[in-house]
Amino acid sequence: AQSVTQLGSHVSVSEGALVLLRCNYSSSVPPYLFWYVQYPNQGLQLLLKYTTGATLVKGINGFEAEFKKSETSFHLTKPSAHMSDAAEYFCAVSDRGDSSYKLIFGSGTRLLVRP
Amino acid sequence: SAVISQKPSRDICQRGTSLTIQCQVDSQVTMMFWYRQQPGQSLTLIATANQGSEATYESGFVIDKFPISRPNLTFSTLTVSNMSPEDSSIYLCSVAGAYNEQFFGPGTRLTVL
Numbered sequence: 001a002q003s004v005t006q007l008g009s010h011v012s013v014s015e016g017a018l019v020l021l022r023c024n025y026s027s028s029v030p031p032y033l034f035w036y037v038q039y040p041n042q043g044l045q046l047l048l049k050y051t052t053g054a055t056l057v058k059g060i061n062g063f064e065a066e067f068k069k070s071e072t073s074f075h076l077t078k079p080s081a082h083m084s085d086a087a088e089y090f091c092a093v094s095d096r097g098d099s100s101y102k103l104i105f106g107s108g109t110r111l112l113v114r115p
Numbered sequence: 116s117a118v119i120s121q122k123p124s125r126d127i128c129q130r131g132t133s134l135t136i137q138c139q140v141d142s143q144v145t146m147m148f149w150y151r152q153q154p155g156q157s158l159t160l161i162a163t164a165n166q167g168s169e170a171t172y173e174s175g176f177v178i179d180k181f182p183i184s185r186p187n188l189t190f191s192t193l194t195v196s197n198m199s200p201e202d203s204s205i206y207l208c209s210v211a212g213a214y215n216e217q218f219f220g221p222g223t224r225l226t227v228l
Contacts (some may be wrong), residue, residue, distance in 0.1 A: 008198045035224070043207055043219040044158075053213045061123060067155050094215035099170075100210040105157045 002027050006091050014114045019063075019078040019108045023091030027070065031093040033074040034103070035065055038088040047089075050074060059113035061085070084112045117210050119144050119220035125227045128198055135194045136223045138208035143188035148217060149181070154203040160205075164191050198227045 025031060033050040045093040048059025055067040065076045074091060091106040128134050139149065146218040150163040161181055162170040170183040184192045195202055203226050209217040 034216055036219075040225070043221040044121075044209075046216055046218065047214050049214060100163065100217065101148075101215050101217070102160065102163070103215070103217055107157045 002031065002093060002095060002104050003092050004091055004104055004106040006109050006110055008090075009055065009107065010110045011110065012114060013058070014109050015083055016080050018110065019076070019081045019085065021091075023046040023065075023074045023075040023076065023104050023106060023112065024072050025074065025093045027093075027095065029096065030067070030069055031095050033065070033067060034092040034094070035059065035074075035076050035103075036090045036092060038058065038108075040087070043092065047076070064094045081111075081113045086111055116218045117144060118210065119208060119210060119218060121206075121208060121220040121223050124221065125224035127228060130199050130227055132198055133194055133196045134198065134225060135192050136208075138191045138193070138220055140210055142188045144158070144210040145188070146211040147185065147191045148209045148211070149183060149191070149193045150207045150209065152207060153227075154204070158207065161193070195225065198225075201226045203227045207217055212227060 003026040005024045036044040037047050038044050049055045050057045050067045057065045063078045088108050088110050089114040090108050092103045120139045122137045147164045150158040152158050160173050162172045162181050164170045164185040166185050166188050166191045182194045182202045207222045209219045
C-alpha cells in the first residue's frame, strides 16, 4: 500500500533562512504529489502539485518542490523563510488512475520560524 | 478551485449527544470527502460521499457513528453520534479536483465534554 513519510515532525529555521521540508513516497509508479499548508485554526490550503512534466514545481507564497523519481522524493523548499510561513505542512499523494481520488497524507511537519 | 464553507466553525458538546456538520460548495462536484484530524495529528479519511449513492466508509468508521447525507451536488452533512471526549477533533470536508487534488473547507472544531 502507498505510504508517505515526512522526516521531522518539527523544523525550526531563522527568518530569512532556507526552508527544506522532506517528503518521500513508497510506490514504484510515481503518483500525483501534493503539498498542503495548514495555518492555526484553519483548513488545508493547496501549496503546489506535481502531476506530469517539469519536475520542479512552483507554488504559492514562494514555495517550490522538486520531484525526484530516483529518490521517490518530493521535498518542499523556500529560499527565505518569513514569519508568516509558520504553520503545519502536509505532503500527500494520490495514485494515478485511482478513481476513488483518495489522498494519502504524511504525518505533517510543523515549521517554526525564529525571528 | 472550489470555495467550501462549513457550519458550525466550532462547537462544545456534551457526551452522549450528536452534532451535524454541514459542508457547502460553490459549484457542483461529484466527490466529497470527510476527514477527522485529532489534536496534533494528520488527517484521517472517514468516508467518501458521492451524490446519489451511499457513502463509502474507511476501516474503523461506521455509518451508525458517522452518518453522512449527500442530497445534491453542492451539499453534504456529517453527523457525529453519541459523542464521547475521544471524538474531540477537527472535522474537515473536501472536494476532488481534476488531478486528484482536494480542496478543503475551513474545518469544524469539536470539543466534547
